Structure formats: C-alpha cells, structure tokens
Amino acid sequence: MQNVKLNIFPTEDEVLINMAAYFIETAKKAISANGMFNVSLSGGSSPKKLYEMLASSDYKEKVVWENVYFFFGDERNVPADHPDSNFLMAKKALFDPLQIPASQIIPVNTSLPPEQAAEAYALAVYTHFKPYNVKFDLILLGLGDNSHTASLFPHTSILEDQESTVKAVFLEDQQVYRISMTAPMINDAHHIAFLVYGKGKAEAVHHVLEDDTDIEEYPAQLIQPEQGAVQWFMDEAAASLLSKKG
C-alpha cells in the first residue's frame, strides 16, 4: 500500500504512549489553527487503553478538552447502554473521567432503525461542520482480524459506496446491523491513524499492507487518502509478518 507511515514499537505500552503523543500533538495543532479538534473515535477493544491513558492524571492536562468534539467512525446497532456499544466504551474510558459535556459528543442515535440512524448521523456530522467542508482533524481506526476497519467488513455493499458518508451495514454472518462512516468520508480526513497491537492481528496487518489489492477480502486497504500518509501504530507482534518494517 502507498502513503503509509509505519510506527512500530517493541511493546503494547510503547505503542499506546506513542499513539497518545500523536493524539495530543494533532489536537494541539488543530486547536491552535482552528480553535477546535474534531476527532472520530474507533471502537472495539484495542482503543480502550488509549482512552484510559488520555484520561489519566499524567495525560489529561495535555489537551484542552473544552475544544474537542468527539465522533464515532462506526457503531454497533445496540442501545447506548449495551456492553457492545462503542459509545459506552468511550464514555466509561474517556468521557466520564474527563467530564466531557454531551454538547461535545456526537454519538450515533441507535434508537432509530439502522438506515435512519446512518442518515441522521451524516446530517449531524454535516451540521457540525457547516458551513465548512466535512473534514475531521483525526480519524482513529482499528483493524479486525478479518481485515475490517470501522464497520467496513469483507463482502459488504458499503465497500463500493462512493456517494454516502455514513451507511448502515448488514453483517450476514452475525445477522446484525452496524452504522459506519464510508471509506470516502474517512479518506477525506486531515489525519488518519490505525492502532493495532497483538499477535492476533499479524495476519490481517500483513494482508492489508503487503498483499495484492483485494478490497472485498481486506477492506482496510480502502483507507488511502489522496493527501498525506496513513499512520499505523503497531507493536512488533502485530507487525511480525511484515517483510518491510520501515
């Protein structure tokens, strides 16, 4: 893949420390340039430790949180208090400890049917950025062991979507919906960063970064902005099957 910057560290802790530093630096630059930092969070299990680190006493003074607006790259179609909710994970790890007011958090409204929730989220994003172009300062992403990112899952119709910004995705194997930003929306961000650690991710990392392009099998290959490099923060375990590490 082109336009990729690999940041590989020996341990998970070092990945998290360096990812936190990148988050803080990106936030500072955005706030000093535009007075605000618009960040889209990833879900799943990997980012929880990053959010807890950012909210910890050693880190929390490093960002002017009053100027940060939080979005979600994807959400599971469950109530906001469900254990699978990406919002709930971020709330517990980041928003509650930092006492972020609701006015700075833009969650997906999963009380709506999935297609309506996607439309409503696209509108909420547009309304926030209006009258400017929708352009996130930072989109955080994870990587599933089946090479999905956000909820761009293998062999789903969202992969071909060039028109929408947010879409409902039906996962046949799990018989559930998710709501996700599309690849064009993600690729438009100023900065994009993957956080990936653990041996269990090594095959997916190898497929996405070094295999021939096969979007249907390895959807994270869709993340290729026209400008700038995609930052990959990984530990050596996740990067262990890469032939080139620089």
Ligand SMILES: O=C1O[C@H](COP(=O)(O)O)[C@@H](O)[C@H](O)[C@H]1O
């Ligand atoms: O389902 C999801 O999975 C990916 C990867 O999560 P991880 O727990 O394997 O790190 C995540 O990026 C996405 O936001 C989430 O909804």
